[in-house]
Amino acid sequence: MNEHANDTYAGSPGGPLSTYYEYNTLMRLLGVSVSKHLLDEHYTVIWANDFYYQLIGWSKDEYEDIFHNQCDLYYREDPEEWARLTATVVEARNTNQSGYSLISRIRRKDGQYIWVKFSTAFADEYVNGCQVAYTSITNIDDLVRIQKEQSVTYNNLPGFAAKFMVEGRDLQLLEANDRFRGFFGCDSLSCGLSNCMTEKNKLTFEQNLPLMQAGRSVHFTLEARNKEGNSVWLQVNGDCIDWVNGRPFYLIIYIDITDITEQKELQKQLEERSEMLKNALKEAERANRAKSDFLSSMSHDIRTPMNAIVGMTEIAFAHLNDPEKVGSCLKKISLSSQHLLGLINDVLDMSKIESGKMALRYDSMNLPEVMENVIAIVQPMLKSRKQLFSIQLKNIVHEQFSCDTLRLRQILINILSNASKFTPSQGRITINIEEIPSETSGETQMIFTFTDTGIGMKPEFLDHIFDAFTRERDGRVDKTEGSGLGMAITQKIVELMGGTITVESQWEKGTRFTVSLPLRIEDQSMEQWEFPPLRILVADDDTIMCEYTIHLLEGLGIHATCVTSGEEALEQAITAHRHNRDFDAVIADWKMPGMDGLETMKKIREQVSRDVPVLIVSAYDWAEIEEPAIAAGVNGFLPKPLFPSTLMRGLNRYVLGRDPASGQRDRERRYDFTGSTILVVEDNELNREIAVELLTAVGARVEAACDGAQGVEAFSHSPLHSCDLILMDIQMPVMDGYTATRLIRELPREDAATVPILAMTADAFAEDIQAAREAGMDSHIAKPLDIAELKQMISRFL
Template sequence: MIKATFFPFNKIWPLQERAMPKMDDSKNRTGIDGNEAVADYEYHTLMRLLGVSVSKHLLDENYTLVWANDYYYRLIGWPKEEYEARFHNRPDLYYANHQKQWNELVETVTSTIKADRNGYNLVTTMPRKDGSHIWVNISNVFSDEYVNGYQVSYTVITNIDDQIRMQKEQSVTYDNLPGFVARFQVNEEGFRFLGANERFRDFFDSSEQEGLAFGLSNVNTEKNRRVYLQNFSRMRRGERVHFTLQATDKTGGNLWFQVNANCIDWINDNPVYLVIYIDITDITEQRELQRQLEERSVMLHDALQTAERANRSKSEFLSRMSHDIRTPMNAIIGMTAIAGTHIDDRDRVKDCLGKITLSSKLLLGLINEVLDMSRIESGNLAITEEEFCLNDMLQNLVTILQPSVMAKQHTFDIRAHHLRHENVIGDPQHIQQVFLNILSNAIKYTPAGGKIMFDIREKPSNTAGYGLYEFTFEDNGYGMKPEFIEKLFSPFERADDADVLAVQGTGLGMAISRNIVKLINGDIKVKSTYRKGSTFTVELPLKLQNESSVDYCLFMKNAILVVDDDRIACETTCERLDELGIRNEWVLSGEQAIQKIAEKHQSGKDFSMVIIDLKMPKMDGIETTRLIRKQIGSDIPILLASAYDWMEYESKALASGANGFLVKPMLKSALAYAIKKHAMKENEHASVVESSRQKRDYKGKKVLLVEDNELNREIAEVILAESGIRVETAKNGQEALERFMSSSEGYYGLIFMDLQMPVMGGLESTRKIRSLSRKDAQIVPIVAMTANAFREDVEAAKTAGMNEHLAKPLDIDRLHQILDRFISR
């Protein structure tokens, strides 16, 4: 049934209203009178000669037949009178025993009406009186004519039974060909699938409309793409082609086909190809296997060469390491022997011990670099997040590098630009390690008397809560050749220039640095000109601390004078003073400073404070201070600033009249503290330096030292005892546990525990101590003192219940920090 809600299905148009006029066969055709009769005759004659069915229907619920030409009745095999008597011109009754075809017709009409189209075209089968079916093409047009409220449609039915049967026979032929057969139209955009035989569709699991996903195949391989590229232009010209393609069946299995394609037609100037696929998988697989064997032979050859290069690199590395390790070891052994033969010569022994210490630190650095590289390559290098201050890190760098800088008489300056946030969150140890690697190289590979610059700049960040920091290291040293820059960050690589061959190193520092920077999501770049110098740029995103609002704005009546021969240093220091709300001026020499201060003094508007660079040409900071004091007295505070530790110059500086010292770069917090202390006379906070110089004394404190190695135990015992600590020892974890259990509560103020020991290790001993029921078992500080220095060792120690981790060889300053923290309460 046709269901269209906008049609009044309850009306049936009577056929008598529009019946076609009939001819009177008894009359002579030439004797027909009137134009209307002639027109009717010509119309019916045309309908008979067309050879197609033409009919007129109402769009009611029965699709009622209004009129049809004679060919309609010949097509269905029913005489007109018999059709009208049996089916009453109702196609629904005619199709009563053929519901499949009727439903198809109804669905087509309904969808056409819903889509608001004015007609449809349908290829279907039509039943005939003799019980057979024929294939027809129904073309229908909805007219603007209405009868009794029903729209009229005109239908043309064409007999296409012969064409369909021919196609079916052709399909049967396709299905019996040795292979898969398909038709494609080759357009400018590619291959348009037109149809295929059943074997093709079954193999590729493809419908008649879907075709293949990738051109003539269902896989997108490099080989297939090359084949298309080679043959597409030929196929666009209609040429015959044949080639090999890879495909997969519906189970995912790989096959190879010989494709033979011939142009059989053209549609809109685009060739139509009949393509036959012949399975040649067995042959192709043999060829592919041969190709793979050849490729693997080449791969094995390349792998062998790579392994040989790796072995050579390792051999060269071991050779270099042997040299680099033997050099400090030779110094340690040699200086020990010399000290032993001059045991009564205090100065000689002291000199030997200093050189032994220096060589030991070099040796430890070599070992640490090798271990770091090993951890990086195994993926075990972890990045931590902790709060730290950039100013503190810079001071550490100055302290560590000063001996090397002074030894080679370098000029070393640190400058900060637009540094708004000093307190950040990151991995200070690893960041400091990167900076030390770069600066140490700058010092080593710059001839004596060179210049090294370290600039820090805070740049705008696109990530909320993070600052983007750029650290630039520039020197005027030996520089690097372009070919070495390309392998600078590779492990074990060192320049082979004659100028630098004598410089000690493992070739690991820059490889380690780059890996650390990448782990922090940063970047490291280098520019270098051979024999002119190098510039390294490290960019790091660092999380900003959630700082409470600190008011650094300081009220001062008069300005502060900054004196430095480096214009940029003057400008950056004055930027910090501007941020603090303090007026300022600057000059570029001691002579200009003396003149400027004298002018201000004569006008009665003295500077509130003067900051003078320690090392300036012609007249240095100490001499400038002395002359200022000579001219205007001691009323104005004068601070000396330097990128070096000032301890070496302390006595001379204080004698010249200096009030204090500042370490470059002068960040906002350090400047604010110095101004409050010296210019505003706020001395309630004791100097950090002064407190660090106080002699440590832990008399009366008892420490349990757990160490199985006799020599290590002796070293630690002597160092601790020198601070007034009473030291008791245990040789393993079991002995330590027994000593602790037998002691009174609170007897030990601290336990130093080795990790790897016989009988019972330090981790197990710590866990057992923590599990005891006595009150001090949970609160006694236990510190790992061990050569197990990896991050996982630190975490394991803390998980077992230890409070801190102290790596061997012992860092004396770190040891005293731990003692200050735990037993000086």
């Protein structure tokens, strides 16, 4: 018995169709297949009538067993028709049509193809979030075959084909192919005929007209004008193909015999198209191999922040009695975790990357902080490979921008980690950052240039550097982990941000990536401080960095002296001391050949003065040199790159004794949720514990529930207006967060409709945020929880 046997269908002339059997019988007699599909990548069949399976020749059970109800598997023997079908569906949906019609062929079980007509309507119905379509399939095989036998496909004929009717002494042009129209350069059929009916051709027509009136074949040459107005010679071949009411109908083919260039051009086009097909096939095979390699290897994009997390965790455990060290490690773990989350989202949603569906999220971005974060993430890799690393700045006027901070960080880390991977030990990696004024008001152009002395790239690989899943094949790097996805993602993000990325590389010499990004300016100018006429000694073996620091200091009204070695710095300090003109501060790079920064500072302390402020500048981690630096008498640390704000804060704090950071700390928002009750609905015990601890730490009273059902019960039994906010997980056993939210909103109590409910889930894509809003939630925060963002969001509702 069919499972739909008791269904009824109204609307027939004789009353309702009482059974599914009668409905199916009517569809079969009409020769119509009816089916219901999901508009997913498989065009999955949800339901179909019996004639659907009779039409294709497979039974319902066979269709499910062999093709799993997936139309793409059914069409795998005929990919061209599947491509036509999917293209038609996509075009109809993109142009907001209600459906589509398509004449296509389908392959039956016996291997024979038949012609059918698809008529499809898109329904306002969704199954598991996917739209549904209803399709009728009509067998038109006989009609198509008859039309093919009776028609002449003019566009497939060689030369310029036309159909004429001979009526008396006149020729009436009835039809013509596209080449005929294109050759004569006009849409009007009479136009092409007039180009041939010239005075020069009059005698030729007079001689051949009697033959055509008798229905005999004709062959002659004539002179005509093409669309450019040039005179051309045509070979005319005509045959009578029909007689209608005593009038002969001719098919005439014109061939340009002015020269044989057209034949050569056709041959060239065929060869070019053949080569294009071969290249396309090779490219498809290469892409498939690359994706297979991706699935069998771990992405270096994921391993880079993961290594930082593991390494910083071990360091924190080893220094549990040192709160400052542990705090530094936790900060770096947090930064790496945030970056890792962004990468995982990209890797898991491959379709988003390949189709370019990646949205930007603009927020306030501080460039010095971003660079500090980037360096903290890649530093373990640079240290382990013993690579020389430097950052140089030029013309930096602004530091605060509005952009997608996560994506910018992702760009910088991807390129920098790539440079490290393919640069040998003791190799050099340099980042140059330059600000260029923009013609667009409120914007500036930031240029990031990454240069390394690595192995470089071969020319044949350079053309594919931005292809997804692509990696250089070389014995020296085959053991390097990586998916080949990082640079493809990087290029896509750069383009989304309105920028450009270029690459130059020489095999065995190195590579240079240049990223140019337009950034919206948030600060009109950096905070300015008044400085007394100080005298400062700067020591850095990098002459560019030394000159840049001097430029910054002189811009603050400070007299500066630059030397390029520790020995020179010591000599300058001693000389100044002898003349009673001690420097007010000494700034030295940590890594210098010969006498490094720490040794220089130690000797200045011993031989010059124990009171002069001395500062160390380095692109490496302060924690790495903190202990020996303090022992050498160093007063403070300035991280590279040395942004103007970094230098000003350092001088204020370590030289003048005024701490600009204290004002900033006072301005930072301190959240206090004392007196507020927050209900946390979360099934994961660890996540629940984290949320409770974080909220309790800022004074909130927290109640917890393990699933949606418990959350609804907890709220419904709470005193009226006692619950100030609900944090609701989405995916939970027993009852999910969407259902729980809807039930809470429907409760017959005054505060049910107004209590703020915030979605709290790992699903952080646009469709998830929309679903949360439709369920009645007020806002959405993604896991893992960003503590600052969570506090800020809660404060908006309390």
